[in-house]
Amino acid sequence: MTSSPPTPTAAALDPHALRADFPILSRSVDGHPLVYLDSAATSQKPRAVIEAEVAFLMNENAAVHRGAHTLAAEATELFEDARATVAGFVGAEPEQLVWTSGATAGLNLIAYAIGNATAGRGAPASARVALVPGDEIVVTEIEHHANLVPWQELAARTGAILRHIPVRDDGAIDLDAAAAVIGGRTRIVSVTHVSNVLGIVNPVAELVALARDAGALTVLDACQSAPHLPLDLPALGVDLAVFSGHKMLGPYGIGALYGRSEVLEALPPFLTGGSMITRVGLDRTEYLPPPQRFEAGTQPVSQAIGLAAAVRYLDGVGMGAVHAHERALEARMGEALRQIPGVRLLGDAPAAERVGLWAFDVDGVHAHDVGQFLDSRGIAVRVGHHCAAPLHARFGLTASVRASTALYNTVDEIDAFADALAQVRPFFGGDS
Amino acid sequence: MSGLESLYQELILEHSKRPHGKGLTDADAAGRTGTSHQRNPICGDEITLRVRLNPDDTIRDVSWEGAGCSISQASASMLAVLIDDGEGRMPQATASDLIDGFRTALRSRGTIPLDEETYGDAEALSGVSKYTARVKCAMLAWVALEDALVRAA
Numbered sequence: 171m172t173s174s175p176p177t178p179t180a181a182a183l184d185p186h187a188l189r190a191d192f193p194i195l196s197r198s199v200d201g202h203p204l205v206y207l208d209s210a211a212t213s214q215k216p217r218a219v220i221e222a223e224v225a226f227l228m229n230e231n232a233a234v235h236r237g238a239h240t241l242a243a244e245a246t247e248l249f250e251d252a253r254a255t256v257a258g259f260v261g262a263e264p265e266q267l268v269w270t271s272g273a274t275a276g277l278n279l280i281a282y283a284i285g286n287a288t289a290g291r292g293a294p295a296s297a298r299v300a301l302v303p304g305d306e307i308v309v310t311e312i313e314h315h316a317n318l319v320p321w322q323e324l325a326a327r328t329g330a331i332l333r334h335i336p337v338r339d340d341g342a343i344d345l346d347a348a349a350a351v352i353g354g355r356t357r358i359v360s361v362t363h364v365s366n367v368l369g370i371v372n373p374v375a376e377l378v379a380l381a382r383d384a385g386a387l388t389v390l391d392a393c394q395s396a397p398h399l400p401l402d403l404p405a406l407g408v409d410l411a412v413f414s415g416h417k418m419l420g421p422y423g424i425g426a427l428y429g430r431s432e433v434l435e436a437l438p439p440f441l442t443g444g445s446m447i448t449r450v451g452l453d454r455t456e457y458l459p460p461p462q463r464f465e466a467g468t469q470p471v472s473q474a475i476g477l478a479a480a481v482r483y484l485d486g487v488g489m490g491a492v493h494a495h496e497r498a499l500e501a502r503m504g505e506a507l508r509q510i511p512g513v514r515l516l517g518d519a520p521a522a523e524r525v526g527l528w529a530f531d532v533d534g535v536h537a538h539d540v541g542q543f544l545d546s547r548g549i550a551v552r553v554g555h556h557c558a559a560p561l562h563a564r565f566g567l568t569a570s571v572r573a574s575t576a577l578y579n580t581v582d583e584i585d586a587f588a589d590a591l592a593q594v595r596p597f598f599g600g601d602s
Numbered sequence: 603m604s605g606l607e608s609l610y611q612e613l614i615l616e617h618s619k620r621p622h623g624k625g626l627t628d629a630d631a632a633g634r635t636g637t638s639h640q641r642n643p644i645c646g647d648e649i650t651l652r653v654r655l656n657p658d659d660t661i662r663d664v665s666w667e668g669a670g671c672s673i674s675q676a677s678a679s680m681l682a683v684l685i686d687d688g689e690g691r692m693p694q695a696t697a698s699d700l701i702d703g704f705r706t707a708l709r710s711r712g713t714i715p716l717d718e719e720t721y722g723d724a725e726a727l728s729g730v731s732k733y734t735a736r737v738k739c740a741m742l743a744w745v746a747l748e749d750a751l752v753r754a755a
Contacts, residue, residue: 200605536645536647536670537645538671538736539673542733543606554646568646568648
């Protein structure tokens with residue numbers, strides 16, 4: 171069940187009109203209009219999101235799930251409505267959506283819950299997710315550190331073995347290698363939907379099929395897909411998925427974990443304490459069912475309401491229109507960058523399904539210097555390893571430059587970026 | 603001078619393209635040697651710097667290997683030139699003072715410039731102190747020398 175309205179087929183997205191909704195986009199940097207090409211790091215927020223949080227704090231703020239008074243009831247209703255809104259955005263039911271503080275927290279939640287199951291907590295339901303030494307956890311070599319390091323830790327704690335699906339030179343996931351890596355001992359397959367460096371939409375359906383054949387749990391990092399593509403997580407068939415609010419026009423400190431109901435049922439809690447219990451004694455405690463089982467402590471209530479406002483904003487534009495707009499920007503950017511001598515695009519796989527970002531290397535000029543030069547023109551890009559150091563090592567780099575778009579970027583901005591980039595190598599002295 | 607030009611002065615670009623002191627010397631069998639490896643995890647700047655001491659504890663030379671942005675490369679080169687100005691006999695105390703003064707200026711957010719007489723070409727790095735994200739790049743080689751001297755002791 172999805173709450174997205176039908177995508178307007180006639181009217182394409184008008185970024186110039188949308189920009190008026192984003193106050194920060196009208197500022198300048200050192201005399202230059204801001205060209206914000208770092209939305210993959212964090213997105214800008216429309217007035218509607220900022221105002222939704224403020225309105226809640228000014229009018230309805232109270233403790234949710236705990237109070238018998240009117241204000242508490244109003245706050246609780248808004249909080250749970252927000253849950254339904256965000257769940258609907260990804261095709262899920264409200265009880266399948268757990269609030270988290272972000273994708274990193276969500277991935278840690280899954281890893282630690284499985285670790286707890288392995289230690290016998292939550293039995294007998296949790297036995298199906300418990301690990302034994304020699305079991306295998308499979309990720310790819312292009313993951314963001316948030317979808318890599320928690321699995322390293324889980325493997326170290328449980329005696330499971332971490333394995334990696336390789337990427338091809340053109341940035342596409344090697345499905346033949348995946349079929350070889352995912353096998354009889356595989357218990358977890360966790361992959362990114364869209365790489366935050368390569369921008370390519372990965373073959374999730376095929377990977378889920380391989381995992382299902384092996385009887386393994388699937389986890390999807392949807393951080394770079396939820397903001398940029400229409401998403402239907404139940405239809406994708408993944409068991410669990412995470413995404414972050416601040417990358418999709420929403421506030422910091424809020425994200426969501428989606429899970430198929432029977433999978434969430436099997437997981438013991440990670441964080442424990444108040445709000446996730448049914449009965450507490452001095453020595454033992456019983457826990458609520460999902461999603462509240464995983465929502466210990468006071469939740470980021472105003473932020474959840476802000477995220478729901480972000481979802482309504484995105485639905486108002488239409489995720490199909492968002493994707494089409496960013497695809498056009500990505501194509502223009504890729505085309506322009508390919509013309510610049512010395513620029514090497516990462517993940518230039520032909521005919522790949524993409525979101526609107528490109529990471530690249532400039533021959534003879536360090537990423538940090540490229541970023542500095544672009545910044546002097548008001549152009550904000552990201553430089554470094556983008557929390558994907560193994561991916562960079564795979565492509566023979568320690569750092570790259572990444573330009574990433576969102577629904578508020580324009581063709582003029584892409585052109586300004588490409589023009590400025592063409593001047594970088596001459597400024598730093600050509601081939602050094 | 604625009605912000606970019608004050609950061610990337612001609613001297614800096616020249617030093618980064620033809621860096622002085624690049625190429626690690628062999629560790630000295632006769633005197634003492636200290637080698638330090640430093641990384642800037644944010645952007646991947648990396649340096650291995652080797653200092654060789656004379657029997658009387660003065661600095662004979664520094665050499666280095668590494669890769670990174672033009673600021674980090676130029677800074678390492680300029681540091682090597684400065685040490686060379688000591689003609690193979692710079693007292694360690696002099697080097698420590700230079701490092702401390704450099705650090706103070708770089709952290710001053712543009713309020714304390716480097717003195718050209720004392721720092722030579724490295725004075726051109728004064729502009730970096732207004733760009734807090736690049737201070738670590740400029741400091742890398744100097745931190746490496748500081749560490750290498752401790753290791754040579």
